[in-house]
Amino acid sequence: xxxxxxxxxxxxxxxxxxxxxxxxxxxxxxxxxxxxxxxxxxxxxxxxxxxxxxxxxxxxxxxxxxxxxxxxxxxxxxxxxxxxxxxxxxxxxxxxxxxxxxxxxxxxxxxxxxxxxxxxxxxxxxxxxxxxxxxxxxxxxxxxxxxxxxxxxxxxxxxxxxxxxxxxxxxxxxxxxxxxxxxxxxxxxxxxxxxxxxxxxxxxxxxxxxxxxxxxxxxxxxxxxxxxxxxxxxxxxxxxxxxxxxxxxxxxxxxxxxxxxxxxxxxxxxxxxxxxxxxxxxxxxxxxxxxxxxxxxxxxxxxxxxxxxxxxxxxxxxxx
Amino acid sequence: xxxxxxxxxxxxxxxxxxxxxxxxxxxxxxxxxxxxxxxxxxxxxxxxxxxxxxxxxxxxxxxxxxxxxxxxxxxxxxxxxxxxxxxxxxxxxxxxxxxxxxxxxxxxxxxxxxxxxxxxxxxxxxxxxxxxxxxxxxxxxxxxxxxxxxxxxxxxxxxxxxxxxxxxxxxxxxxxxxxxxxxxxxxxxxxxxxxxxxxxxxxxxxxxxxxxxxxxxxxxxxxxxxxxxxxxxxxxxxxxxxxxxxxxxxxxxxxxxxxxxxxxxxxxxxxxxxxxxxxxxxxxxxxxxxxxxxxxxxxxxxxxxxxxxxxxxx
Numbered sequence: 001x002x003x004x005x006x007x008x009x010x011x012x013x014x015x016x017x018x019x020x021x022x023x024x025x026x027x028x029x030x031x032x033x034x035x036x037x038x039x040x041x042x043x044x045x046x047x048x049x050x051x052x053x054x055x056x057x058x059x060x061x062x063x064x065x066x067x068x069x070x071x072x073x074x075x076x077x078x079x080x081x082x083x084x085x086x087x088x089x090x091x092x093x094x095x096x097x098x099x100x101x102x103x104x105x106x107x108x109x110x111x112x113x114x115x116x117x118x119x120x121x122x123x124x125x126x127x128x129x130x131x132x133x134x135x136x137x138x139x140x141x142x143x144x145x146x147x148x149x150x151x152x153x154x155x156x157x158x159x160x161x162x163x164x165x166x167x168x169x170x171x172x173x174x175x176x177x178x179x180x181x182x183x184x185x186x187x188x189x190x191x192x193x194x195x196x197x198x199x200x201x202x203x204x205x206x207x208x209x210x211x212x213x214x215x216x217x218x219x220x221x222x223x224x225x226x227x228x229x230x231x232x233x234x235x236x237x238x239x240x241x242x243x244x245x246x247x248x249x250x251x252x253x254x255x256x257x258x259x260x261x262x263x264x265x266x267x268x269x270x271x272x273x274x275x276x277x278x279x280x281x282x283x284x285x286x287x288x289x290x291x292x293x294x295x296x297x298x299x300x301x302x303x304x305x306x307x308x309x310x311x312x313x314x315x316x317x318x319x320x
Numbered sequence: 321x322x323x324x325x326x327x328x329x330x331x332x333x334x335x336x337x338x339x340x341x342x343x344x345x346x347x348x349x350x351x352x353x354x355x356x357x358x359x360x361x362x363x364x365x366x367x368x369x370x371x372x373x374x375x376x377x378x379x380x381x382x383x384x385x386x387x388x389x390x391x392x393x394x395x396x397x398x399x400x401x402x403x404x405x406x407x408x409x410x411x412x413x414x415x416x417x418x419x420x421x422x423x424x425x426x427x428x429x430x431x432x433x434x435x436x437x438x439x440x441x442x443x444x445x446x447x448x449x450x451x452x453x454x455x456x457x458x459x460x461x462x463x464x465x466x467x468x469x470x471x472x473x474x475x476x477x478x479x480x481x482x483x484x485x486x487x488x489x490x491x492x493x494x495x496x497x498x499x500x501x502x503x504x505x506x507x508x509x510x511x512x513x514x515x516x517x518x519x520x521x522x523x524x525x526x527x528x529x530x531x532x533x534x535x536x537x538x539x540x541x542x543x544x545x546x547x548x549x550x551x552x553x554x555x556x557x558x559x560x561x562x563x564x565x566x567x568x569x570x571x572x573x574x575x576x577x578x579x580x581x582x583x584x585x586x587x588x589x590x591x592x593x594x595x596x597x598x599x600x601x602x603x604x605x606x607x608x609x610x611x612x613x614x615x616x617x618x619x620x621x622x623x624x625x626x627x628x629x630x631x632x633x634x
Contacts, residue, residue: 145609160592160595278468
């Protein structure tokens with residue numbers, strides 16, 4: 001714990017610095033988008049006079065540096081600006097979408113953790129069995145199918161003419177019943193899983209095999225301990241450390257991969273919001289949502305690193 | 321890379337290869353033969369698609385409204401789409417486009433990341449620290465968002481920097497993907513260079529008073545080739561996935577290009593009435609990604625067996 005407290009201030013300083021750089025990049029690239037905010041509000045038929053008046057009102061005539069400082073200080077204070085497309089404050093919309101995305105992300109994450117670890121453990125124990133080979137081969141294919149392909153195929157299979165089990169997309173809040181809510185989350189979360197599942201499985205499998213080779217497992221077996229006890233008490237505890245880190249490291253990735261899944265299933269989350277805003281050139285929305293995604297991504301990675309330090313005592317000395 | 325080296329890496333001492341059995345097919349693919357299978361598939365795809373795209377049965381972009389939504393038949397093997405275009409011709413034409421996209425995006429990535437990674441790794445110190453902080457900031461933006469942001473600035477870029485664009489070749493998504501992948505590749509190559517920095521031959525070169533340009537290109541570069549090749553090999557399939565995803569999101573290839581991602585996007589509107597519009601490009605795309613994944617994974621196992629990176633996804 002001490003080691004963590006020692007490195008934490010430096011890590012937080014680095015994170016703040018990184019976020020500052022990201023904010024410059026996001027601001028810069030959104031300025032490079034064709035057409036400015038005034039143009040977006042008034043549309044392409046607006047005359048020059050109206051445009052210049054609106055630019056003056058929105059402060060777009062000021063130097064870019066001033067606009068940037070203004071935008072950033074507002075963002076830090078929690079004022080994300082006003083959406084150009086929806087004429088509403090960005091923050092409540094974004095927070096609603098973020099909660100939707102988190103539901104999807106957390107559900108997918110739990111599925112990956114459970115299914116991936118269970119399959120990985122079975123493959124690790126029954127190394128080189130037919131089950132191991134079949135699972136690994138399917139895992140490899142799973143890694144190779146992009147989410148938008150597997151998602152579209154799942155829709156075709158499970159919400160179309162063949163089996164009509166799940167709705168093809170959309171979102172219903174949990175307050176309207178468990179099944180309406182869950183049925184719309186199952187296909188997207190499975191789609192989100194397919195890629196990561198194979199990695200979790202392979203990681204669990206290979207670290208379990210490695211642990212089985214270690215001396216303390218041999219000792220435990222030679223002591224005549226029950227095989228179940230060896231696997232579940234002695235081996236698994238250590239074998240799951242890399243898996244836990246992999247999972248934590250990829251929570252951020254999940255938030256990125258969610259974009260495609262949300263588009264495929266028309267799921268009203270943060271990722272879909274960002275894409276639609278980029279297409280509509282809704283600059284305040286794009287800026288806020290990407291900065292928000294970057295913050296989540298960085299925090300998830302920080303938590304992953306800390307988790308790794310807590311779980312694996314060996315790293316505590318070396319990370320000065 | 322000498323053959324002896326390869327053999328040593330493939331067959332560590334004491335590990336006698338067992339004769340393959342039928343149930344070991346999965347293992348066969350997933351072990352050292354991955355590279356071979358991947359390579360054969362890629363070469364097959366390259367030859368097949370280049371011959372195929374020269375002898376297409378129909379024009380892949382020409383409308384033929386009379387025959388729209390034809391089921392797969394002897395006339396149209398994979399059926400036709402909502403404009404009556406032959407899906408088979410479009411799928412075949414998509415193959416070289418996808419391969420060009422993947423390979424040239426990786427090429428751009430390596431052009432940026434190899435010099436950057438090698439020099440920052442070799443120099444170390446303040447410059448390295450500063451550049452790596454900027455690099456990390458780019459890494460902290462999820463790849464797809466990064467690529468989307470870059471590609472959305474496209475029309476502004478086109479005003480100053482117009483590149484030749486045809487219906488089957490569009491350099492802008494390739495550039496966006498190449499730039500997006502560069503920061504992550506830079507990190508990997510930099511760490512390889514740092515490992516070599518303390519080798520004796522590098523110290524000797526420094527003591528001789530060689531310039532850092534000479535040391536980086538004549539002493540370090542020849543020794544980080546395996547890392548660079550592995551990095552490039554693995555990233556081809558990422559680039560293909562990212563390119564197809566961008567097209568699917570409507571920000572990559574633009575109609576009427578027969579890019580597979582775009583075809584899948586267009587097929588979504590006719591998902592239930594004409595599922596073949598979705599199925600054939602999906603199979604083609606997945607098949608190509610499997611081939612490049614096998615190739616890249618096998619390459620890594622052969623050249624860089626110790627690297628087991630925790631996250632292979634970015």
